[in-house]
Amino acid sequence: MKSVNIRVTALTATAIMMMLASACGKAEVAPASSSTAPASTTAASTAPTKAAEPVKVIWWHSMSGELGQAVDKLVADFNASQKDVQVQAVFQGTYDESLNKMKASMDTKSGPSLIQVYEIGSRFMIDSKAITPVQKFVDADKFDLSQLEENILNYYKVDDKLNSMPFNTSNPILYYNKDMFKAAGLDPEKPPTTYEEVAKAAQALSKDGKAGASFAIYGWFMEQFFAGQGAEFLNNGNGRTAAATETTLNSEAGLKTLSWWKGMVDNKSVMNLGRKTDDTKKAFLAGQVAMTLDSTASLRGIVTGAEGKFQVGTSTMPKPADAKDGGVVVGGASLYILNNKSEAEQKGAWEFIKFLTTPKTQAWWNVNTGYFPITKKAYDEQLIKDNLAKYPQFQTAIDQLHNTKANKATQGAVMGVFPEARQLVETAIEEALTGKKAPKDALDAASKSIAEKLAAYNKTVK
Structure with a gap:
C-alpha cells in the first residue's frame, strides 16, 4: 500500500480543507423521534486486558445538534455496558475541520484513537498510512462481515480489505x-x-x-x-x-x-x-x-x-x-482506528465499533437519525418496524440500496x-x-x- 508524504503540498491541504455544505459533505441534522435506548451489550472476544483503570478511547466526530446528542447517547450506553473501555466523544467541527486537525496531530500523540471521516476522505486516509485497517481486527476476531450490508461495506473496501467501519450512511x-x-x-x-x-x-x-x-x-x-x-x-x-x-x-x-x-x-x-x-x-x-x-x-x-x-x-x-x-453509492462517513495509539486503545476502539454494529444499536441509530442501519438484522427490531409503519417512504431508500448492483461503478x-x-x-x-x-x-x-x-x-x- 502506498504512503503519503506527511508534509503534504499546499494542494493536498487545500483538498482536505474544502467545505462541502450539503447532506453528504457535512454532518446532516435529522430530528430525533424516539427516546428508546440502544442495547448495551458488547462482545468481549478481543476485549483489552483488564487493568486497574479502564482504557480510554478518544473519538473525534462531526455530529452536531440532535445528531450530536444521539452520538453522546451511544457513547454513554457503551460506557455503562462494561468497565474495560471508556469512550470520550469530542466534537471537532465539520468533516473538513476534523480531518485537518487530525492531519496536524499525526506527528504527535494528541490526536484521537478513533475518527469519523466522510466518505470522500477515504483515499487520503488510506494514503496517509495513519490507520490500522479495520480488517485486521475483523480477521483477528473472526468477526462475521456477512451480517452487515454488502452495498455499504463495498465503498470502504479497497483491494478487498475493509479500511474503516461504516457509521452514518445515506443515499x-x-x-x-x-x-x-x-x-x-x-x-x-x-x-x-x-x-x-x-x-x-x-x-x-x-x-x-x-x-x-x-x-x-x-x-x-x-x-x-x-x-x-x-x-x-x-x-x-x-x-x-x-x-x-x-x-x-x-x-x-x-x-x-x-x-x-x-x-x-x-x-x-x-x-x-x-x-x-x-x-x-x-x-x-x-x-x-x-x-x-x-x-x-x-x-x-x-x-x-x-x-x-x-x-x-x-x-x-x-x-x-x-x-x-x-x-447508488453510499454517502455519509465511517470510523477509522489510528495506528499511533497503543494496542490497548486500538482494541478498545474496536470494541466500541462492535457495539455500534449490534442490531439493537443500529435500529436505535436509524430511528433517531434517519441514517441506514448497517446491520441486516436491525430490520427485524420492532423499533424499525414501527418507524417504517410511520414513515413508509423510507422503504424506497431501503429497496434502492438493496437493488443496487455491486460493481465498480x-x-x-x-x-x-x-x-x-x-x-x-x-x-x-x-x-x-x-x-x-x-x-x-x-x-x-x-x-x-x-x-x-x-x-x-x-x-x-x-
Missing part, C-alpha cells in the same frame, strides 16, 4: 408532492424513475407560477447519476485498481445527464436554486416545486415539515431509460482530491445551467482541471 432519493401530482393529472402512486419520465412530469407540473422540480447543484448527485448508469466516475476502476489519473466526467454518461438537466432548466420546468440542498428543500416544503432530490437522512424532516400541507412521496434516483445495471470513486473535484463538478453544472458554457465545454474544462489536481496529488504519494 439520495427523489421526493415528490403527491397533491401536486394529482392536480396535474399524474398518478401519485406511479412516480417517475427515468430521465425521460422526470422531464415529462416536470413539464406537466409546471403551472400557476410553480416549477416541476428543483435539484441542487451538488457534486454528489452527479456521482449518483453516473452510478445509476453503471458508469465509473474515474479511470482505473474508479480509482480502485490503481490510483485514478483522470475523471470520466465528460463521457457520454456525464453529457447525457447535464444535457437532460439543462433542457429542463431551459424550458423552465425545473428551477435552478443554486448549490444548497437547504434551498431546494425549503422550496419543496413551501409547495413552490413538485420534485426535488435530497438525502435519505432528510426524509423524516421533510415528511414532518410537509404535515398538514401535502403528502410526500418518494422514488428512486432517476436514470436514463437505457441505463446499464447500476444503483456503485462501489464508488476514490481519489485524494475528492473535495476539490466536487467543487469543480459543481462549477461545471452551474456554468451549463446558466448558459455560460455548453454542457460539453463545461464538462471538458472540469475534467481537465480534475486531472491536473490528481496528477499533483499523486506526486505526493510515494
Whole structure:
C-alpha cells in the first residue's frame, strides 16, 4: 500500500480543507423521534486486558445538534455496558475541520484513537498510512462481515480489505408532492424513475407560477447519476485498481445527464436554486416545486415539515431509460482506528465499533437519525418496524440500496482530491445551467482541471 508524504503540498491541504455544505459533505441534522435506548451489550472476544483503570478511547466526530446528542447517547450506553473501555466523544467541527486537525496531530500523540471521516476522505486516509485497517481486527476476531450490508461495506473496501467501519450512511432519493401530482393529472402512486419520465412530469407540473422540480447543484448527485448508469466516475476502476489519473466526467454518461438537466432548466420546468440542498428543500416544503432530490437522512424532516400541507412521496434516483445495471453509492462517513495509539486503545476502539454494529444499536441509530442501519438484522427490531409503519417512504431508500448492483461503478470513486473535484463538478453544472458554457465545454474544462489536481496529488504519494 502506498504512503503519503506527511508534509503534504499546499494542494493536498487545500483538498482536505474544502467545505462541502450539503447532506453528504457535512454532518446532516435529522430530528430525533424516539427516546428508546440502544442495547448495551458488547462482545468481549478481543476485549483489552483488564487493568486497574479502564482504557480510554478518544473519538473525534462531526455530529452536531440532535445528531450530536444521539452520538453522546451511544457513547454513554457503551460506557455503562462494561468497565474495560471508556469512550470520550469530542466534537471537532465539520468533516473538513476534523480531518485537518487530525492531519496536524499525526506527528504527535494528541490526536484521537478513533475518527469519523466522510466518505470522500477515504483515499487520503488510506494514503496517509495513519490507520490500522479495520480488517485486521475483523480477521483477528473472526468477526462475521456477512451480517452487515454488502452495498455499504463495498465503498470502504479497497483491494478487498475493509479500511474503516461504516457509521452514518445515506443515499439520495427523489421526493415528490403527491397533491401536486394529482392536480396535474399524474398518478401519485406511479412516480417517475427515468430521465425521460422526470422531464415529462416536470413539464406537466409546471403551472400557476410553480416549477416541476428543483435539484441542487451538488457534486454528489452527479456521482449518483453516473452510478445509476453503471458508469465509473474515474479511470482505473474508479480509482480502485490503481490510483485514478483522470475523471470520466465528460463521457457520454456525464453529457447525457447535464444535457437532460439543462433542457429542463431551459424550458423552465425545473428551477435552478443554486448549490444548497437547504434551498431546494425549503422550496419543496413551501409547495413552490413538485420534485426535488435530497438525502435519505432528510426524509423524516421533510415528511414532518410537509404535515398538514401535502403528502410526500418518494422514488428512486432517476436514470436514463437505457441505463446499464447500476444503483447508488453510499454517502455519509465511517470510523477509522489510528495506528499511533497503543494496542490497548486500538482494541478498545474496536470494541466500541462492535457495539455500534449490534442490531439493537443500529435500529436505535436509524430511528433517531434517519441514517441506514448497517446491520441486516436491525430490520427485524420492532423499533424499525414501527418507524417504517410511520414513515413508509423510507422503504424506497431501503429497496434502492438493496437493488443496487455491486460493481465498480456503485462501489464508488476514490481519489485524494475528492473535495476539490466536487467543487469543480459543481462549477461545471452551474456554468451549463446558466448558459455560460455548453454542457460539453463545461464538462471538458472540469475534467481537465480534475486531472491536473490528481496528477499533483499523486506526486505526493510515494
